[in-house]
Every structure is written in structure tokens, then in C-alpha cells.
Amino acid sequence: MLSVTGLESGYGRARVLFGVSLEVEPGQLVCVMGRNGVGKTTLLNTVIGVLPATAGTVTFDGRDITRLKPHERVRLGMAYVPQGHQCFPTLSVLGNLLITVEAAKQPRAAIDAALEVFPALRPLLKRSAGHLSGGQQQQLAMARALVTKPRLLILDEPTEGIQPSIVLEIEAAIQRLHAAGLAVLLVEQYLDIALRLADRFVILDGGQVVRTGAAEELHGEEVRRLLAV
Structure with a gap:
């Protein structure tokens, strides 16, 4: 469904992403994780077209959308909920x-x-x-x-700064949408939520993908080291 290949992006002369690649299959929930400032929001902004890609490609349903404007991507079936x-x-x-x-x-x-x-x-x-x-x-x-x-829902830390009772409601809503077959690309700061929701994960560090895997691999010590503040 969504294929990101060798993506590079940033702000002015400051490059933030360095050759990022990831896949989201139909109906799959992929969680993007990493410490603050590693490029997670920049990645989502580039996928939806808010930021231009300086290199690499973004493909949706087999179509190269790298140069499309955000509203054109929405019409194709993408939706973005930023921070x-x-x-x-x-x-x-x-x-x-x-x-x-x-x-x-x-x-x-x-x-x-x-x-x-x-x-x-x-x-x-x-x-x-x-x-x-x-x-x-x-x-x-x-x-x-x-x-x-949408057929792909993109969420940037939807539980950040939210009262615990509503965090549970938001998590339940994401779980329900995923169970209904909606593909989700999620940036999430809480490891326990990622463990409950994700099919696969991608960890960024320094604007690069440093680890990917199935959700059960999030229990590993190396993963926890990469996510430690």
C-alpha cells in the first residue's frame, strides 16, 4: 500500500532524514518509534507532502506520489492527524x-x-x-x-499530553479501526501502547532507520536501548 524508499527531507539546508525506507501493507499497523528529535514527525510530514522530499520516493497503491500536494494525497485515500x-x-x-x-x-x-x-x-x-x-x-x-x-491513517503521537482515561479511549479506537482493516502509520512514544497495537515497528535514530521488526521483537534489550531517553 505505502512504500517509502530512500527518503530524504529536512528544513532549508538542515537535512533531517537520511535514506529512510519503510513499508505499510494493506490493513497493517506500523509504529514508528525513536527518541525525541530523530525525525519521526519529519518523516510523516514528508509522507503526506507537507514537506518536500529532496531524494527518494513515496509510493501509494503502486503510484509515485512523491511530488503530489497534500490534498491530492488525501483524495487518494490518505489522512493525517498531526501533533x-x-x-x-x-x-x-x-x-x-x-x-x-x-x-x-x-x-x-x-x-x-x-x-x-x-x-x-x-x-x-x-x-x-x-x-x-x-x-x-x-x-x-x-x-x-x-x-x-481514508485507507491509510497517519497519526503523530495521538496520546501525547492526553489525560489517561482518554488515552485508553484513543488506543481502543485505533485498535478498532485496525481490526476493521484500516492501515495505520503511527508515531507513538509509549512502548506499552506500541506493543499492544503494532504489527510491525520501525525505529529511527539520527534520521535513519536503525531497526525494524515484528511487534513481539520490541521486548528485546537492544530495542529498549534505542528508545531510552
């Missing part, structure tokens, strides 16, 4: 979902499907998104991604 619980703060929860459905040219029923994944948003539909808690905003951001009907 920061991004939403339209002055719009209601329902308004946020409606504007996304209209932009994605999806039926109104897509909102109902997203609310089935995040039922805690139903009683909040009339509330301004800016008045939600951080955890509620994260749920809304993920619901907005889901109404686009």
Missing part, C-alpha cells in the same frame, strides 16, 4: 466535521460512522472546538480524519 489536536476552534464540533465532509466530498453518513468510533463526541456536537479539553480535541481531530474515508 497539536488541530481543529477550527471557533466552529462547533459538528461544524468541524461538516466542513471536512464537504471538503472531502463525502456523504453526511461519514460523520455518523466517525462518531461510532468516538461516541464521547456526540454530546459535544454543539460545543465550540476551542472549549474542548486536549483529549477531546484529539478525538475530534481523529474523527475529522475518518470522515474523509
Whole structure:
């Protein structure tokens, strides 16, 4: 489904990624891990097209999308939830979902499907998104991604800074989506969550892939060393 080959990217003259390669098969959940500052967010931003690749390729369903703009990648079936619980703060929860459905040219029923994944948003539909808690905003951001009907969901640390009760809800939602066959590329900081969710993992260090493997290999001492702060 998603194939990243020899990807290089960065900010101005500062190169952050050095020949990164990874694969996400249909229905697979791949967790990208590593210490802070190793290039995880840069990788996701380059995969979705927010940052241009300076070398390498990004292929989706066999099509080279390396030079496509983000909205073109979304139309092909990719959805991205970046860090920061991004939403339209002055719009209601329902308004946020409606504007996304209209932009994605999806039926109104897509909102109902997203609310089935995040039922805690139903009683909040009339509330301004800016008045939600951080955890509620994260749920809304993920619901907005889901109404686009993606085949690949890209999540950048969706549990960061979230209250524990909502972390469990978000984890359960990801698990449910994965079980339903949605492919997921996930950056996750918590090893225990990665162990419960991932099929495979990729560890970055210094902008390079230093280890990949099946989720059960995350128990290894070398893996824990690479993830240690």
C-alpha cells in the first residue's frame, strides 16, 4: 500500500532524514518509534507532502506520489492527524466535521460512522472546538480524519499530553479501526501502547532507520536501548 524508499527531507539546508525506507501493507499497523528529535514527525510530514522530499520516493497503491500536494494525497485515500489536536476552534464540533465532509466530498453518513468510533463526541456536537479539553480535541481531530474515508491513517503521537482515561479511549479506537482493516502509520512514544497495537515497528535514530521488526521483537534489550531517553 505505502512504500517509502530512500527518503530524504529536512528544513532549508538542515537535512533531517537520511535514506529512510519503510513499508505499510494493506490493513497493517506500523509504529514508528525513536527518541525525541530523530525525525519521526519529519518523516510523516514528508509522507503526506507537507514537506518536500529532496531524494527518494513515496509510493501509494503502486503510484509515485512523491511530488503530489497534500490534498491530492488525501483524495487518494490518505489522512493525517498531526501533533497539536488541530481543529477550527471557533466552529462547533459538528461544524468541524461538516466542513471536512464537504471538503472531502463525502456523504453526511461519514460523520455518523466517525462518531461510532468516538461516541464521547456526540454530546459535544454543539460545543465550540476551542472549549474542548486536549483529549477531546484529539478525538475530534481523529474523527475529522475518518470522515474523509481514508485507507491509510497517519497519526503523530495521538496520546501525547492526553489525560489517561482518554488515552485508553484513543488506543481502543485505533485498535478498532485496525481490526476493521484500516492501515495505520503511527508515531507513538509509549512502548506499552506500541506493543499492544503494532504489527510491525520501525525505529529511527539520527534520521535513519536503525531497526525494524515484528511487534513481539520490541521486548528485546537492544530495542529498549534505542528508545531510552
